[in-house]
Amino acid sequence: MILIVTPNPAVDVTYRVARQHVGTTQRVLDVARRPGGKGLNVGRVLDAVGIPSRAVLPLGAAPGRWIADGLDALGLTHVDIAVTGETRTTVTVVDDVAHPTMFGEPGPEVTTDEWVAVTDVIGQQLDGDVEFLVVSGSLPHRADPGVVADWVAAARMRGVPSLVDCPGGALLAAADAGATICKPNRDELLEATGADDERSGALQLLDRGAGAVVVSRGADGLAAHTRTGVTEVRAVPGVSGNPTGAGDAATAGLLAALLRGSSDGPTSPTTTTTAPSTPRVDHAALRSAAAFGAAAVLRPVAGEVDVDAVRRFLADDDGARSDARPSDPTWSHA
């Protein structure tokens, strides 16, 4: 089971209007509401390919209850930590002409005691059958990025590998705590590290303690950085649609490949004192990430993938390469 922490979940609202225009009253033609937040997107994509996960979420007030109900309706397992502040909402306005406009609330003030409760829940869950800890998405307004380091350390202590896809200080804190994989997009990497180029930024995170740094480059594919070098894949060509959530689907694709790899290969010795062995982010894992990311672009909403397209992209990719092997990922049987 994959344990997925979404530190700042959201009610994601999409408004369709005839034509966006500042300064007017616009009738909303269509409303879509869904439980949102990057970690929840990762969990929904994993669920679509039969990989079990469990969401850990601080949830507050009416929007928090709405998210809990929504996850129940989707059949996703979640462990909620009640917080006093109100869970945020994001509003995306779309029409058929302009780019979407997104309004993002900062999220609630989560108290120190509430963060302690979140960390306690993560620890309890990690004492179970967790194969990977994922922390994905921003922290709420004014939260201490150090909480992410606590969660990574809790996983490390138990020999559970971790993947962190958070912006800013939380990414640096995760690297400091020895996250197995840091997975920012390129802009987030440069912003968090202040580096001028991707390799320098990745080396900073590796020097801080990250096991590997996987960078999403959008239409330019993905790269996995280790101290010894960079492994790169291109994006699936000729795919257009909605890029929102593509990075989260790529995270799910990466995890799907790494879980398959770890079940094929020798298992790492689990002790409570050594760090987990770094799962190998090889070409196959990155290609899985790219295939999932592209399959998400084909769907109009974040948190979904076209599963047939994932299979097709992986098969095309295998056929085109010398290192091809039969496209039969375990997730298609799970």
Added chain:
Amino acid sequence: MILIVTPNPAVDVTYRVARQHVGTTQRVLDVARRPGGKGLNVGRVLDAVGIPSRAVLPLGAAPGRWIADGLDALGLTHVDIAVTGETRTTVTVVDDVAHPTMFGEPGPEVTTDEWVAVTDVIGQQLDGDVEFLVVSGSLPHRADPGVVADWVAAARMRGVPSLVDCPGGALLAAADAGATICKPNRDELLEATGADDERSGALQLLDRGAGAVVVSRGADGLAAHTRTGVTEVRAVPGVSGNPTGAGDAATAGLLAALLRGSSDGPTSPTTTTTAPSTPRVDHAALRSAAAFGAAAVLRPVAGEVDVDAVRRFLADDDGARSDARPSDPTWSHA
């Protein structure tokens, strides 16, 4: 007690951003959420001047619960009718440069059975100590405007006067049912009736059965139309600010004056078969409406008035007119 029906209440959300711009991701700097809907604005303004009211609201799902909690927090009395559909949200985006942009959801589908439940509740309430029935605001998407006629008829049957401030077909239905006062703004009047000018539109409503038609003209003041003529007042001069909710405050001001008038004058005989006598919408009543409307413009949010400003505007107005009388409205003592 004034019974106020808000057929399509809303969670009114205001987002402050640095600078509105279509097609970008905008960080929300400040979020304000309040129970909204024109009827609730009227009730809040009445409450501010000590006039008791009771809100009747169809409420659905998480946003509905949020409104109920919000009204409790404001100390406003409300009777909720549970509906399956989700109560709507309106989002208003503001910055310091452009005009606000408002996104209005259409509101839930309310079933026929649910409308029957609303009508039953209104009937039960009208059997109590109701001095005025107010119906204010739009109906939800695809609702039958005829429900408003049922409510007006229920009031009429019990000798309770009614004021209806609804757009479109609901305004016509209210006039057909003999609403004591129809109170549209000028644009709504012309749109609902298809008339080319205000007087023709008002005469249409009077011919249908309305007792009087009070038209808000924004910065141009207010007018009360009866079959015999028009009474007009100018807006309070030199007031600028937020016009949202000014029409609802004007409704509250009109009601405050009419209640004062009815307690001064002879009470109409209450029978179950004759229509209520039309409260006289005279200059003083319109001036009260104008003063409340202007005092609402001074407040940054709908549903509030600057109570000192109401007193000042009424005093100024009294001083400037030959028909002046001491400014000592009953509401200031209630």
